[in-house]
Amino acid sequence: xxxxxxxxxxxxxxxxxxxxxxxxxxxxxxxxxxxxxxxxxxxxxxxxxxxxxxxxxxxxxxxxxxxxxxxxxxxxxxxxxxxxxxxxxxxxxxxxxxxxxxxxxxxxxxxxxxxxxxxxxxxxxxxxxxxxxxxxxxxxxxxxxxxxxxxxxxxxxxxxxxxxxxxxxxxxxxxxxxxxxxxxxxxxxxxxxxxxxxxxxxxxxxxxxxxxxxxxxxxxxxxxxxxxxxxxxxxxxxxxxxxx
Amino acid sequence: xxxxxxxxxxxxxxxxxxxxxxxxxxxxxxxxxxxxxxxxxxxxxxxxxxxxxxxxxxxxxxxxxxxxxxxxxxxxxxxxxxxxxxxxxxxxxxxxxxxxxxxxxxxxxxxxxxxxxxxxxxxxxxxxxxxxxxxxxxxxxxxxxxxxxxxxxxxxxxxxxxxxxxxxxxxxxxxxxxxxxxxxxxxxxxxxxxxxxxxxxxxxxxxxxxx
Numbered sequence: 001x002x003x004x005x006x007x008x009x010x011x012x013x014x015x016x017x018x019x020x021x022x023x024x025x026x027x028x029x030x031x032x033x034x035x036x037x038x039x040x041x042x043x044x045x046x047x048x049x050x051x052x053x054x055x056x057x058x059x060x061x062x063x064x065x066x067x068x069x070x071x072x073x074x075x076x077x078x079x080x081x082x083x084x085x086x087x088x089x090x091x092x093x094x095x096x097x098x099x100x101x102x103x104x105x106x107x108x109x110x111x112x113x114x115x116x117x118x119x120x121x122x123x124x125x126x127x128x129x130x131x132x133x134x135x136x137x138x139x140x141x142x143x144x145x146x147x148x149x150x151x152x153x154x155x156x157x158x159x160x161x162x163x164x165x166x167x168x169x170x171x172x173x174x175x176x177x178x179x180x181x182x183x184x185x186x187x188x189x190x191x192x193x194x195x196x197x198x199x200x201x202x203x204x205x206x207x208x209x210x211x212x213x214x215x216x217x218x219x220x221x222x223x224x225x226x227x228x229x230x231x232x233x234x235x236x237x238x239x240x241x242x243x244x
Numbered sequence: 245x246x247x248x249x250x251x252x253x254x255x256x257x258x259x260x261x262x263x264x265x266x267x268x269x270x271x272x273x274x275x276x277x278x279x280x281x282x283x284x285x286x287x288x289x290x291x292x293x294x295x296x297x298x299x300x301x302x303x304x305x306x307x308x309x310x311x312x313x314x315x316x317x318x319x320x321x322x323x324x325x326x327x328x329x330x331x332x333x334x335x336x337x338x339x340x341x342x343x344x345x346x347x348x349x350x351x352x353x354x355x356x357x358x359x360x361x362x363x364x365x366x367x368x369x370x371x372x373x374x375x376x377x378x379x380x381x382x383x384x385x386x387x388x389x390x391x392x393x394x395x396x397x398x399x400x401x402x403x404x405x406x407x408x409x410x411x412x413x414x415x416x417x418x419x420x421x422x423x424x425x426x427x428x429x430x431x432x433x434x435x436x437x438x439x440x441x442x443x444x445x446x447x448x449x450x451x452x453x454x455x
Contacts, residue, residue: 108271125271142267162264189289194264204288209262242253 028058038071055088072105089122106139117152124156132169134184141188150184150200161193166201168216185216207242247425249281249292250299259302272314274305274321294423304445320448321441322401330359331451341450342368346375349382350389362447367392369447370406370438379435380408384415391417396440403441410435 027043030036030050038054045062055071063080072088078095089105095112106122114131118124123139130145134152141156148154149169166186186201196208200216207223215233222228223240230236256262269275279301281292301321308317333351337344346368351360360368367389374380380388388408396404396419403422408415411432420426422439 127271142271144264144268144271160263160267160270162262162268192263192267194262207263243257 025058038069044075061092148186150186153183153185153187155187157188158190159188159192161191161196163195164191164193164198166198168200248295249283250295252291252293255293255298255302258299259306261302261306269305269314273318274314275301297423320445330361331365332359336360336365336368339450341365341447342372343376346372346385350385362451363396366440366444366447367396370440370443373438373443374408374436377436380415384417387415388417391419395419403439406436406438406440407434408436408438409433 025040025042027045028036028039028041029044030046030048032048033050034048035051035053038052038056041056041058043060043062044056044058046065046067048065050065050067052067052069053071055073056069057074059075060077061073061075061080062078063084064082066083068085068087069090070087072090073086074091076093078092078097080095080097080099080101082099083102084097084099085102085104087104090101090103090107090109092109092112094110096114097112097118098115100117101112101114101119103120103122103124107120107124107126109126111128112118112126112130114129114133114135116133118131118133118135118137120136121138123142124137125142127144128147129135129141129143130147131154132149132151134150134154135141135148135156136154137156139157141159141161143159143161144163146159146161146164146166148165149167151169168184184200186198186203188201188203190205190207191198191201191203192207194209196206196210197212197214198206198217199214201213202218204220205223206213206219206221209225210227211222211224212229212231213219213222213234213236214231217234217236219235220237221240222230222236222238223242225242228239228241230239250258252266256266266275270277270280275298279293279297281294282289283292284290304321305317308320312320331339331341333347336342337347342365350368350371370392371380371385371388374388375382375385388406392406399419399421404419405422405424407418407420407426409418409428409432410416411429415435419440422441426434428434
């Protein structure tokens with residue numbers, strides 16, 4: 001069992017606002033298994049299994065292992081390999097994740113590149129979300145660009161975006177025959193955006209400027225302003241061209 | 245009519261903006277979360293907006309987005325005041341934010357070269373507007389400023405409107421949540437209803453231009 005080594009944190013008391021007042025924030029480096037206090041840090045680097053108590057802010061975060069932030073987390077660049085859980089809201093700049101990210105509050109950030117799973121209980125706002133895996137967003141998924149290669153079921157209550165591309169991960173037909181991924185669909189009640197290119201998407205309503213619905217799509221109603229292509233393998237209930 | 249709502253679809257049709265733009269502006273907080281009103285209609289869940297708030301806002305964004313970045317635009321349009329900014333009396337008059345006469349009348353008794361915070365400046369700015377428009381007298385101006393001083397901070401960052409009424413020569417000032425519907429008894433004249441968020445935004449614009 002690796003020894004828990006934690007740098008002592010000046011002034012940490014479990015709430016983030018206190019930390020930074022007395023000059024520069026320190027780094028937090030954890031190696032092993034244990035807990036630490038939240039607070040204001042510069043670089044946070046965790047290798048192992050850790051629980052961080054209280055709200056935390058940091059310039060950057062690097063996680064290798066299984067980490068739970070018991071509070072809100074606000075950080076800049078994120079690199080994570082493993083499981084990261086935030087029990088409050090999560091705000092970051094650019095994030096790269098290989099594993100599972102769970103957020104019990106809301107998620108907001110610039111970009112997230114994900115290989116694995118994302119679960120957000122509240123709303124999720126990102127300028128860019130590129131995912132190879134799956135996600136579950138309880139509220140509105142508001143993204144500039146969404147690029148998802150599905151490996152398992154994904155869902156969001158509503159998706160609003162500039163561009164959306166949805167495909168199943170892997171090379172398609174042969175792979176499906178060998179190990180059919182019946183559930184690897186994207187489900188949403190409503191999907192709205194400018195350029196929508198969807199496959200394996202199940203939605204009550206899809207609305208966009210240029211919409212392409214491919215194999216595996218089951219859409220109740222599609223509205224389009226400029227262009228609509230419905231390819232073989234897509235099932236549409238109703239289609240409507242919007243004027244103006 | 246203040247209570248009017250416009251559906252998301254009608255909004256896109258009327259303004260020519262796209263879903264992508266609407267969602268992006270929402271992410272950048274150019275359109276506040278609480279302006280998105282979800283209602284159940286016979287077609288399902290639909291989103292609506294307060295027409296009197298969203299239309300001018302979209303207009304403003306379209307006009308300003310070429311000169312300002314979205315983040316700058318968000319700062320300009322947010323109801324938050326500019327903290328930590330202070331101007332001296334001479335600066336205020338020199339930049340024509342508030343006229344010398346108004347400064348004299350309402351702050352004349354304050355001696356020394358004290359600096360004025362954005363908030364205080366806002367009150368004077370609003371008073372000046374009403375005075376210049378001939379809608380208010382100077383005695384009323386004092387009560388206006390007192391009302392703003394007492395009650396404006398209670399709204400924190402939530403937008404509010406200044407309501408100025410008169411009945412039988414007696415004037416009354418009130419602050420009310422932006423867009424709230426108000427109905428008065430007979431004989432009350434609504435002299436002015438000023439969304440303070442517009443005054444804040446104009447003041448920020450003037451303030452920044454001089455920077």
